[in-house]
Amino acid sequence: MTEPTMPDLRILVLGAGGIGGYFGGRLAESGADVTFLVREGRRKSLLEDGLRIESPFGNAILTVQTLTASQVEPVYDVVLLTCKAYDLDAAIDAIAxxxxxxxxxxxxxxxIAHMEPLNQRFGADRVLGGTAKIQATVTANGAIRQFNDWRTITFGEQSGAMTDRVERLAALFAKAVGVEVSAVTDIRQRMWEKLVHLATAATMTCLMRANVGEIVRTPHGRDIFLDQLRTSATIAAANGHKPSDAFMRGWEQTFSQPDSAYSTSMLRDIERGGRTEVEHILGFMLKKAREANIACHTLLLAYTHIKAYEERRAADRLP
Structure with missing residues (x-):
């Protein structure tokens, strides 16, 4: 007697931008049941041109399922939330x-700052923790372009348990081309470590308006970069999540490469005159540093620099 097969997970992806479009698209490409919740304009382009991925792991033009907010029903087993932090409240209302x-x-x-409002709305037992390591953006013609070989997603239960739903979702991602997936039991630690990396990279690239290599090639850029990395790690440790030695060695190497073209989405947002996630990333780290009485002069300068940019943007005084 054969055992009954479990039904496929029904997956809803909010948006079809760089992260959601790439990982959701790769899932759809592999045959998973994926639907994209998008605005009418994006839906029209997806219907007409397909979901287009330009990637070192293979280009794709995919016919995908889409819907808009007025068509939503409570039938999805998994909702992938990939919005910008400043859209979080609206995104929660859209997916609920x-x-x-x-x-x-x-x-x-x-x-990490998004976890509290998500837990309040849905309950911590219905919210996983997750990180995505990828450099991708939506181009002017609507395609999703992946810049390098970063393609990793990591997720797990906030409780630290390894559950059937985590394993099932990881198995689906494992079938997808151009995706590396890790299901873990220490997702809070992983999220803090990513925040250390991201806060360091955003602090430096936004303050200097340059990529990693351009900063490192200056006389003192590498030293300032590594000092900021250590400061970010100290803030994480004060909150119970000291980064591992292997993590620190890896990012010390990354932030020391004179030929690196690595930049951050926050810098790209500034360069195009857009909104930023400064409060969610640098503002959060600054708050945690002050609570722990940790000196963070470079972080404070970067935060103030971006807040001044926002003032100029609000006054319509950008070049």
């Missing part, structure tokens, strides 16, 4: 009607 009674939310936002 879509989550099935036993469904859960997996956010791939930068930082």
């Amino acid at each position: 009607p879509a989550v099935a009674p036993a469904g859960f939310v997996l956010p791939f936002l930068n930082g």
